[in-house]
Amino acid sequence: MAVLSLEAVWKRYGEHTVLRGVSLVVEKGEVLCIIGPSGSGKSTLLRCTACLEPFSGGIARLDGEILGYRLHGIKLYPLSSRALAAQRTEIGMVFQHFNLFANLSVLDNITLAPMLIRKLSRQQAEQKARQLLERVGLADKEKSFPAQLSGGQQQRVAIARALAMEPKVMLFDEPTSALDPELVDEVLVVIKDLAQEGMTMVVVTHEMAFAADVADHLIFMDDGVIVEEGKPISLLSNPSNERTRAFLRRFLQQNKAVFEEQAARSSFQALSPRESEKTRLGGQLEKATTSEDRSSKNKARRPVGEGYNQDDGSFTLGGHVQIIQTATEPKIQW
Ligand SMILES: Nc1ncnc2c1ncn2[C@@H]1O[C@H](COP(=O)(O)OP(=O)(O)O)[C@@H](O)[C@H]1O
Numbered sequence: 001m002a003v004l005s006l007e008a009v010w011k012r013y014g015e016h017t018v019l020r021g022v023s024l025v026v027e028k029g030e031v032l033c034i035i036g037p038s039g040s041g042k043s044t045l046l047r048c049t050a051c052l053e054p055f056s057g058g059i060a061r062l063d064g065e066i067l068g069y070r071l072h073g074i075k076l077y078p079l080s081s082r083a084l085a086a087q088r089t090e091i092g093m094v095f096q097h098f099n100l101f102a103n104l105s106v107l108d109n110i111t112l113a114p115m116l117i118r119k120l121s122r123q124q125a126e127q128k129a130r131q132l133l134e135r136v137g138l139a140d141k142e143k144s145f146p147a148q149l150s151g152g153q154q155q156r157v158a159i160a161r162a163l164a165m166e167p168k169v170m171l172f173d174e175p176t177s178a179l180d181p182e183l184v185d186e187v188l189v190v191i192k193d194l195a196q197e198g199m200t201m202v203v204v205t206h207e208m209a210f211a212a213d214v215a216d217h218l219i220f221m222d223d224g225v226i227v228e229e230g231k232p233i234s235l236l237s238n239p240s241n242e243r244t245r246a247f248l249r250r251f252l253q254q255n256k257a258v259f260e261e262q263a264a265r266s267s268f269q270a271l272s273p274r275e276s277e278k279t280r281l282g283g284q285l286e287k288a289t290t291s292e293d294r295s296s297k298n299k300a301r302r303p304v305g306e307g308y309n310q311d312d313g314s315f316t317l318g319g320h321v322q323i324i325q326t327a328t329e330p331k332i333q334w
């Protein structure tokens with residue numbers, strides 16, 4: 001059953017057209033990852049889907065309900081601001097820059113919307129918030145303020161805050177791109193955990209290893225259109241479109257320094273992926289292990305982790321996939 005569907009959606013800002021007829025379907029429990037160059041319209045797509053601003057054309061549906069409009073006869077009428085606000089609460093959004101309320105404690109950040117909008121009592125909201133903090137590995141931080149937390153911790157609070165509204169779908173806009181490299185995995189582990197628990201998600205990301213690992217479906221966007229889509233492995237290993245190939249090539253080139261730094265920094269490469277994850281993330285990973293064991297999707301999930309090999313120019317994804325950098329195009333090997 002489709003939880004989210006976009007049918008030929010367009011977005012224009014004045015003369016500037018940002019989305020040009022994007023269509024996609026996300027089934028219940030499915031993880032859709034979106035990759036693409038900066039400026040291709042990924043954030044706009046998520047913002048409009050989250051009802052933070054309207055599409056200029058096309059139709060978006062959540063659980064069959066049209067977003068932003070009500071259908072009367074054969075005509076669509078814009079929703080009242082109250083109805084729109086209600087619809088917005090069905091969609092969880094996690095931003096690149098966390099966007100926590102700086103003047104509220106971690107606990108208050110999470111309980112605010114459930115109390116105001118879902119009308120939960122403080123006690124109910126706090127009980128739920130504590131469960132969520134436990135789930136994202138931050139049970140001991142409820143009294144902290146955002147400024148007292150690392151970026152990775154703040155992003156995990158932001159995820160807990162979005163989950164507190166029990167959204168039908170979670171949208172992530174490059175949730176790790178503002179983080180220092182060593183904090184990326186602790187956030188990816190939480191998102192992966194959610195995927196394994198069957199949360200329906202759309203994740204815009206530059207973490208190719210993560211996308212290869214967690215996505216059921218991968219979309220490559222450029223210049224406001226879906227250029228190519230498919231199973232992550234086949235799209236990453238055998239892109240059929242020249243624009244996808246060029247993007248992946250550029251991506252590998254641009255991130256070479258990061259991969260080199262990662263390879264030099266840690267000893268985790270010498271360990272098995274599971275061991276390396278444990279080493280790098282400490283207690284967090286115990287959680288990932290358990291959820292992996294109880295994975296409802298029963299898929300062979302691969303751990304997050306990647307490395308760049310200076311000798312042969314290969315880029316290891318999740319310890320299992322290798323993108324081999326060649327003069328013409330990157331190739332992935334399992
Ligand atoms: N509020 C806005 N007003 C005008 N142009 C915008 C606005 N938001 C985004 N854009 C433009 O839309 C294009 C796509 O932006 P964005 O969706 O942020 O891309 P991405 O997330 O893929 O980097 C860019 O050219 C950007 O300048």
Ligand SMILES: [Mg+2]
Nearest residue numbers: 042043044174
């Ligand atoms: Mg963006």
